[in-house]
Amino acid sequence: MSLHKYFENLSFVDYFHLVVLFILFYVIKFYYKYFTRPNKLPGPLPIPIIECAYCFRGDFKQLFVSLNKKYGDIYEIQLGGYRRIVLSRPEYIEKFFNNSTKHAKFMPRAPYSRGMKELLMGAKGLATSDDFKSWKFNRQFVTRAILSPSFNNEAIKWTKLLFEELEGYWKSLGSANSDDKKWTLETDFSKWIHRFTNDMIVISTTGERSYSIRSYYNTLSPIKTSYPDALIEDSDRFVKGINQVVAGIAFFAFLGPFVRHYIPFFRGKAKEILNHRDFLYERLDKIIKKRRQEIEVMPNKDLKNDMLTSLIIVNTERDVNYKKDVGEEIFPPMTDIEIRANILDAFLAGTDTTANLFCYITYYLCHYPEVKQKMLAEINSIFLQNSSFQLVHSDLSKLKYCEAIIKEVERMIPVVNLLGRYPTEPIEVGGYQWLANTMFQFDLVSLHRHKDYWPNPEIFDPNRFFLDNNKSESYLNVKNDDLKDDHNEKDDQNIGQKYSFVMFGGGYRICPGRKLAMIELLSLMVYVFGKYNVELIDMKAPLKTRSSTITSCQELMVKIKPRNQ
Known part of the structure; x- marks a missing residue:
């Protein structure tokens, strides 16, 4: 039969x-x-199909913090089809972040994902690349572009110009119902800062203006700005596209192709995310094509200092470093696909993280007036109050206490909650021998508050990072040294155990944009708090956040008024 x-x-x-x-x-x-399974570790019992998803209550940060309290510094959890080994002790993650070129290993952040390849179309850039040769090629030239003095000076200039635009909108809204000289504005600070960092990352990477600050102003003011509606709407769509692609990363990473393509609800969501991706790619392709045409007829002295221009001319006769600093290995020019992937990586990594961290800095400064006064004293000692605040890199590097505040806020509430590594070779971790292709997750929230390495970890105290500043190297002074030992932050070693604080990750995959992030954060601290009094409207209100792989500030209601009132 x-x-x-x-x-x-x-x-x-x-x-x-x-x-x-x-x-x-x-x-x-x-x-x-x-x-x-080998190396049985404590952890929640998985259930078929849903695995350990039943533990999730809507907040990834709280999920891993609660699991750390229950199971300790090394445990396992099954999610997304993978057994994940979660680590939150410095010595456990040292081998992943080892910055010695003799012992360092290149490791993908996650296993191969058909969904991520579909979403990012091959992931030719840095963030999700799992091919070392391709990643090394891209990282070498991205790092050279964004760590150059000309790029950093341009970033400082644009921070000033964008903030002047921002404070003009604040004054316009605050003066609507009061005297121009004694205005006060009550507003959602997080909305402004997210749009500021978006405009900043777009102009610094592409040299093209984005108008998301202006767009947000138009939603609040009856008097609209004079720019064409199409230009403002295009900026709105661009911001929305970035946000949707960021949100879609988890969607494409954890759901299989059958679910994404055939199940009605998920199919519609996937299509929406891919539409936003296509819009971003179309916009970036037009920008790249336009810039190539400009470069062809432009003398070298007139070339822009943005990341896009640097990547287009790399390894061409227009590149001042052509055939230099690469040893015997000669790389070809970058393709448009590689350029587009690197620019998109910068958008995804450089907007939300910086904006959220500055919101948390503002929140803590409002709750700790003694810290705020010490910060203002440092700012006033370098910049005259009510002056034009002409920032230069050398002045920013003097803001040691401001940098200590940034680091302590990041320790208290890390913007990035989880980092991942997927070693392609066997590795020993936590006294266990692990096979290649084991998924490791680093719980940064628990790591940064580990009681064995941080005295009184729940107390906000910037002096942890300030008192030893004379011995430490600033993140602001990172130099372009390619794949050499570029994570040489000695303060990581002076405070508790090495790798007890990993603000920008570590090892080969340390964040290449960390210097730009510090320039933005320090500049904003000078501009915002040097020129304005910023107070929380409700000091008792809890900080409104939402956590997935990063912790996002959802709302921060403040009262803003000029300091000279």
């Missing part, structure tokens, strides 16, 4: 029994694999 005939003769009860047997076989196989 053929298989087809056999199934035709089955009754409903027979089908029911077959389904039950299939489910039973699946459950037995699932738990056999689980209970016979």
